[in-house]
Amino acid sequence: MGRLKGVLVVLFGFLAMSAITAQTDESPVVWSQEVNQISDTEFELVLTAEIMNGWHVYSQHTPPGGPLPTEFTYVGAGESYELLGDTEESETETAFSDIFEVDETFFKNEARFTQKIRITDKDLQQVRLDLFYQVCKEVCIPVEETFYFSLYGQDIVVEEATIDDRSRAMGQSLNIDLKNQQLLNQSDGESLGGTGGLWVIFGLGFLGGLLALLTPCVFPMIPLTVSFFTKHSQKKSKGVINALLYGFFIVLIYFLLSLPFHLFDSVDSQILNTIATNVWLNVFFFLIFVFFAFSFFGYYELTLPSSWANRMDAASAKVGGGLGIFFMALTLAIVSFSCTGPILGGLLGSTALAEGDVATNLSAGMLGFGVALALPFALFALFPAWLNSLPKSGGWMNTVKVVLGFLELGLALKFLSNADLVGNWGLLKREIFLAIWVALSLGMTLYLLGVGGTKGQKKSAPRIVFGLVSAAFTLYLLLGLFKVMPLKLLSGFPPPQFYSIVDQESDCPLGLDCYKDFEEGLAYAKKVNKPILLDFTGWACVNCRKMEENVWSDPAIYEILNEEVVLISLYVDDRKELEESEKFAYQFDSGRVKEIGTVGQKWGTFQTVNFGAASQPYYVLMSPSLEILGPSIQNTNIPDYVDWLQRGIANFEDAPVVLED
Missing domain, CATH: 3.40.30.10 (Glutaredoxin)
Known part of the structure; x- marks a missing residue:
């Protein structure tokens, strides 16, 4: 967790900096600054870095899980002046890092940053900027610098941060005198980061899309839509092309839904990753997932405004051609929301719990979801005879929704557990967590096997098979609850073993x-x-x-x-x-x-x-x-x-x- 998963590049930076300055009489980065007055109240602050050949400085937007990004802290912003937009930066370069296993974004030779401000205090004469960045070559040197911008050309008055003697002494005690610190940065290949996490997230999204296909909001649409394209086209090849285009637009639409999260990331690279540790965000997600679950149980239906679907449908008929097919795909996304919405919510939850850049993870998951949802439309258009092998719509689709409801409740509990652990509430100990999961798994088993169900309810072979799988999972949870065997398959999801009601001898x-x-x-x-x-x-x-x-x-x-x-x-x-x-x-x-x-x-x-x-x-x-x-x-x-x-x-x-x- 945390913002910089996989950061292996650490400090003997001050030693490296000393060696560099001794040899070259200059720092790897030389900064210059200027102020451009736009109007009586608006100014543009410009900071330019000249970077020594062979060195590079990281962007503000290098992905989490990689190196330290450049950070700007504008002291007094919101009090005597306000920021107009984000800090803009000049053109960057991107390259894959074998150490961090992410695409690094960085500057070579020169970096230029600009920030527009509007003053709200007429007596304001200067603006202070605290800058943090990493400059790297064979080593990475983290640097913190402070800059003052004189708005009207007056002499700068340096503000000295003051702390009392007590804080100064306690702060000094937080710094320890490490020896052989350079060894931290040596790697023989044992310090490994992620292992193809994006493919895992893509697979989760693909699985979610397959589940969405089996719901009553989507499944009946497959033969109807494919038949429409193949029978209402003058040429068979034209119908196939239209169906493939329809599938492509489905993938595109779900991928586009993830893009706003990248915009959030550009404002604050941690705005999504805070989900993993923020107590109240975890509680909020717990409530949202419970809400989703009960919609699958049939207590209510989640729908987007019907006017949206009507407008998209009318647009597809009016425009025609490729654009009309796009609106048809958008109509499907809207009308199927009552079934796909909770699954997409689960996908968001899974990416929030995963390590790395949440926005990128979500894009991978949404791409997988869209591919799975679009796949049958393309395949059945290419091989229309396969439509005859599709099972008929029926009560089995409601069974899928109920099972998804149980799964949503299980995932919801993980968010509540995060809040409990981080908040030190002591409410959801490991045994309680597992007992609730046992109850949910047992409830799903009984439902699938028809125990206590509606009289005369059919028990198909697939339903019995999944019921037995659910029963086996229930037994597995029980064995873990009573400590007969470790729950290694679920490592990381239940609370840690020492967070226990019974074993309170050690909290380690x-x-x-x-x-x-x-x-x-x-x-x-x-x-x-x-x-x-x-x-x-x-x-x-x-x-x-x-x-x-x-x-x-x-x-x-x-x-x-x-x-x-x-x-x-x-x-x-x-x-x-x-x-x-x-x-x-x-x-x-x-x-x-x-x-x-x-x-x-x-x-x-x-x-x-x-x-x-x-x-x-x-x-x-x-x-x-x-x-x-x-x-x-x-x-x-x-x-x-x-x-x-x-x-x-x-x-x-x-x-x-x-x-x-």
């Missing part, structure tokens, strides 16, 4: 001993002279749960974690308020001040300022004397993780240092 993964405060864990590591496994994690981090339940649970790894290292797990999304005596303001080197008021803010800042990373899971092995023992590692497999642990521990044993008796 797998019942391991762990510390949730760095200083406490460090003191213990010094006492017992063991290496530290620093685990940056999150309550709503799906990949963290997968690592714990699928990788850490391996006997060889579990033994190492239990006996040979001191585990320190720091939750960067923990919304628990710090005690008043523990709250403070952290001042970055640039002068920017960040208020630290929650546990997550403290450990998130700790991870960023010391390790130059903000993604989870993120693992570091270090000695009690703060010596880095090897590269950082993230989401990976059992053999690589075992090898990583063993090499780090061997490095520690080669030169152990006993710091305390």
Whole structure:
């Protein structure tokens, strides 16, 4: 989770910067600025970067899961002046990164940024801009700088951010003196990121489209539409072409529905990713999915205004040709919304829970959904004889809707669980979560097998087969609920095993001993002279749960974690308020001040300022004397993780240092 999944490029940046300036007497990036007055109240702020040959600076819009994007913070915006639109940037380049497995967006040689503002305070003389960016070559150097724009040519008055002595001391304690920090950036291939996540999302969308085909809103339309094209065209080939065009427009329409989310991302790259950790957004999605589920159960029907469909239908008849076929496809999308809407909502939920750029994930999912929905129209147009093999419409389609209702409720519970975990409410413990899933799965099983159903209800062979599959899944959940076997197939979805009603001896993964405060864990590591496994994690981090339940649970790894290292797990999304005596303001080197008021803010800042990373899971092995023992590692497999642990521990044993008796 988190904004920068897969960030492996970390700091020995200040050392690198020192070496560069010593050799060249210049920084890799030289900035210049200007102010253009547009009117009495409107100005254009321009910031231009001259980038040294071979170096590059990342765009504001490089995708999450990749390197750190450039960020602009306009101090005082909304008070004495307002921003007119977003910060615009000059032309960028794009290239695929093997390290991050995303398409990076960056500048070479020169970057130019412009921002228009309108002043609302006539006494305003200057505007302050806090800039954060990464400049990269063989290494990446994160840089924070502050710029002042004089609106009327007066001398700049530098504003010094002030924090009290208490905050300054607490901020200094948050910075640790790491040794061998450059090892964090060395990779032998073990620090792996995603594994074809977009194809997985595309597959989920395709599966959702196939399910939508089986609903009463869509299925009856297939033979009617194909017959219309093949029988109402003067030539058979023309009818086939029209049907294929119809299918293409279906794909296009659903893909276009995802584009607004990219616009949201351009405003704030994290506006969608916050779904994974924001308590109230998770509660909102829980309620929405429950609402969707009951529409599938038949309590009410979700429909778009009928006037929309009527207008699209009239437009298709009036325009004709390719444009008319487009309006026919749009009519299908509108009239089928009562069945497709909840499925699309589930697709949005799945992409929100997935790692990476949510907008891109959603586009992949919507593309898969559209392809599945359009496929039968194209295939049956090419092979019209296949229409005879289609089953007749009937009650089985209502069965599909009810099953989808059960699935929607199961997904809804995941959002409520996220809110419960991040908010530290303690309401939806693992046993309660699994018990509700057991009830939902059992209810679906009984429905499919016709137990307690309407008298004389037909039980077709497919329905019985799916009923037995549902029964097997119910049994699987029961075995997991009573801890007869681990639920590895569901890793990351139920709450973690230690979030339990029964097993309250340890609040650490797998019942391991762990510390949730760095200083406490460090003191213990010094006492017992063991290496530290620093685990940056999150309550709503799906990949963290997968690592714990699928990788850490391996006997060889579990033994190492239990006996040979001191585990320190720091939750960067923990919304628990710090005690008043523990709250403070952290001042970055640039002068920017960040208020630290929650546990997550403290450990998130700790991870960023010391390790130059903000993604989870993120693992570091270090000695009690703060010596880095090897590269950082993230989401990976059992053999690589075992090898990583063993090499780090061997490095520690080669030169152990006993710091305390």
